[in-house]
Amino acid sequence: MALLEIKNLHVALEDGTPIVKGVDLTVNTNEKHAIMGPNGSGKSTLAYALMGHPSYEITEGEILLDGTDVAELGADERAQRGLFLAFQYPHAIPGVTVTSFLRSAINAKRKAANGGEDDPIAVKQFRIDVLAAMEHLKVPRELAQRYLNDGFSGGEKKRVEILQMAMLKPRIAVLDETDSGLDIDALRVVANGVNELVGPEMGAIVITHYQRILNYILPDYVHVFVDGRIVASGGAELAQKLEAEGYEAFIPAGVGGESA
Amino acid sequence: MSRAELIERYQAIPLPTKSEEHWRFTDLTGFDPDSYTAAGDAPASLAATMLEIDASGMAAVGEAGITIEHAPEGIRFELLTDEHPLLGTLVGHSEKFAAHNAAMWEHGLLVHVPKGAVVEKPIYIRVTNAIEGGSLFWRLLIVAEAQSEFTVIEEYASASAELSGYSNAVVEIIVEEGARVEYVSVQNLSQSTWHFASHHATVGRDAELDWVAGGFGSGGGKVWIQNDLAGQGATSRVTGAYFVDNEQKLDYDTFQEHIAPNTTSDFAFKGVLRDTASAVWRGMIRVEKGAQKTNAYQENRNLLLSKTAHADSIPGLEILANDVRCTHGATLSQVDREQLFYAMARGLSRQEAERLIVRGFFQDVLDRIDLEPVRTALAAALEARIPQA
Ligand SMILES: Nc1ncnc2c1ncn2[C@@H]1O[C@H](COP(=O)(O)OP(=O)(O)OP(=O)(O)O)[C@@H](O)[C@H]1O
Ligand SMILES: [Mg+2]
Numbered sequence: 247m248a249l250l251e252i253k254n255l256h257v258a259l260e261d262g263t264p265i266v267k268g269v270d271l272t273v274n275t276n277e278k279h280a281i282m283g284p285n286g287s288g289k290s291t292l293a294y295a296l297m298g299h300p301s302y303e304i305t306e307g308e309i310l311l312d313g314t315d316v317a318e319l320g321a322d323e324r325a326q327r328g329l330f331l332a333f334q335y336p337h338a339i340p341g342v343t344v345t346s347f348l349r350s351a352i353n354a355k356r357k358a359a360n361g362g363e364d365d366p367i368a369v370k371q372f373r374i375d376v377l378a379a380m381e382h383l384k385v386p387r388e389l390a391q392r393y394l395n396d397g398f399s400g401g402e403k404k405r406v407e408i409l410q411m412a413m414l415k416p417r418i419a420v421l422d423e424t425d426s427g428l429d430i431d432a433l434r435v436v437a438n439g440v441n442e443l444v445g446p447e448m449g450a451i452v453i454t455h456y457q458r459i460l461n462y463i464l465p466d467y468v469h470v471f472v473d474g475r476i477v478a479s480g481g482a483e484l485a486q487k488l489e490a491e492g493y494e495a496f497i498p499a500g501v502g503g504e505s506a
Numbered sequence: 507m508s509r510a511e512l513i514e515r516y517q518a519i520p521l522p523t524k525s526e527e528h529w530r531f532t533d534l535t536g537f538d539p540d541s542y543t544a545a546g547d548a549p550a551s552l553a554a555t556m557l558e559i560d561a562s563g564m565a566a567v568g569e570a571g572i573t574i575e576h577a578p579e580g581i582r583f584e585l586l587t588d589e590h591p592l593l594g595t596l597v598g599h600s601e602k603f604a605a606h607n608a609a610m611w612e613h614g615l616l617v618h619v620p621k622g623a624v625v626e627k628p629i630y631i632r633v634t635n636a637i638e639g640g641s642l643f644w645r646l647l648i649v650a651e652a653q654s655e656f657t658v659i660e661e662y663a664s665a666s667a668e669l670s671g672y673s674n675a676v677v678e679i680i681v682e683e684g685a686r687v688e689y690v691s692v693q694n695l696s697q698s699t700w701h702f703a704s705h706h707a708t709v710g711r712d713a714e715l716d717w718v719a720g721g722f723g724s725g726g727g728k729v730w731i732q733n734d735l736a737g738q739g740a741t742s743r744v745t746g747a748y749f750v751d752n753e754q755k756l757d758y759d760t761f762q763e764h765i766a767p768n769t770t771s772d773f774a775f776k777g778v779l780r781d782t783a784s785a786v787w788r789g790m791i792r793v794e795k796g797a798q799k800t801n802a803y804q805e806n807r808n809l810l811l812s813k814t815a816h817a818d819s820i821p822g823l824e825i826l827a828n829d830v831r832c833t834h835g836a837t838l839s840q841v842d843r844e845q846l847f848y849a850m851a852r853g854l855s856r857q858e859a860e861r862l863i864v865r866g867f868f869q870d871v872l873d874r875i876d877l878e879p880v881r882t883a884l885a886a887a888l889e890a891r892i893p894q895a
Contacts, residue, residue: 297851300847320856321847322850322858322859325850325852326853337842337845337847340867341866341867342869347852347862350854350858351853354853354854354855354858358853410852414853
């Protein structure tokens, strides 16, 4: 059984405007998938819909996680089942430190794994884990006690997204333009973070505009996303072709995509 | 004035109505302060406390009287008498409920700390309404002589969550030259209790008053908070945090009165409301003619957890001096659904996510509280008040 299977997924905005128009995609552990597509083509909408954002309505299709349709579940339950979204634009939660947010998230996951009964992580263990993960991902120490994403630079936000991923150990991670806004060093650290986690326990979908991160992540599959659909799929070489030629060749006649 | 005259005085003042500016948002229809029994012989029973405090002195106040459980060394911590010369010097009897208190109070306490005395641990006073349909008139007088330093924590509670009652409090605080006083007043009465309180402090030269007001209980009423910056270099800081739900109505009416030059006042109130609860905050800063170089700040921020909750903020400035700095701010917001989604995408249930956001909302007011045990206790009290997941 596939880990994540997206079948004929259609997603519309609250006003009914269709954005995602029939996506089929299967992702297994040990796999890295890249999704590349023009601005406004619906990549983030797909990511949000996978995660269960209430503003996006699934009008057709299925999202199967381990064979179970999660399309009706809330974001919390999807996360508890191992879905993770690294946000393109992470939100700030003033007054809540990175550490305390992480602890709440970990405890929520542990609670779900414990049949709904609280099973909080020992404070000491948590501290050890956070410090190790921060060190490993080169997240500056002082970010731990700052309020989550509150006044963080673009790059700091992205690093903290990856920190959360590393701590929560999801089974499917969707990284929505995590590479944008990262300096070269951070890019390497983030790519390494993804590479280390992808394996028998995790598969990943990396949404990006740039070949650059793919040089480090080396995707197994590259999908070209245009106007709400995957219009081409291939191996890593497809990304190079895109980088050289742009999306022009993939935009079907009659579609006024923003990059057309 | 004799008690008989005070009763007459009280009776002569009509119950405030919404046509009066200060009562515009607080409706007393259906409330009859005289329908509550003023006396009773309930023991000064203890309600479950919201605060876990290691205190130097402790008193329990109820309808039947006051029990001083232990008094701190070196200060006066004793029953207040009608004859005290400072009684009523800050809160008079021109307002209906202050007049009712002046006429009716039986049990009061005096906390008088002599010059230069430092009381390390807080003094803790618990005021408990325990009689069904009863009224409790509580009176506190705090005198901080020059250079003294101490903390008074006052907690209002009901013996049971269902108790209906009437709580009427008057607190007068005199902070003399160079003294440093922390005053914490946490109100967690039952939701069928009316609570009216007048808290009035005067702060002398180079003295500091640091005040924390917590509002969690009661159904309706009004709390007046006035600080007079009476001596040069005086500072007062009032930090308010409230959380109300169901049909609770809170009303804070604050007054920062700058009389002397070079004085600072800083009032910040933050509240979270859910269900059909409502809150009114009215804040007036007045800078008198002679109070040059005043620095005054006030803010009120409300977070609404439901569409039917409601909050009004009415800031006000009245500036008679020309070299002053006065700022104020008020905001009304709802839990941001993107924040909620972000937290839920990390596995937190909707309620857990909401709790986290609410906790975050209160964090900066908690950060204002210097005294660690008070901060911890108030954080715990807030935590207890936020509905459990
Ligand atoms: N909440 C929303 N309200 C209105 N329009 C929206 C909303 N979310 C997405 N859209 C619209 O849907 C389309 C797809 O947006 P989406 O963010 O999914 O694109 P994207 O492929 O991620 O683009 P980018 O590469 O710029 O991140 C855009 O036209 C966008 O304006
Ligand atoms: Mg996007």
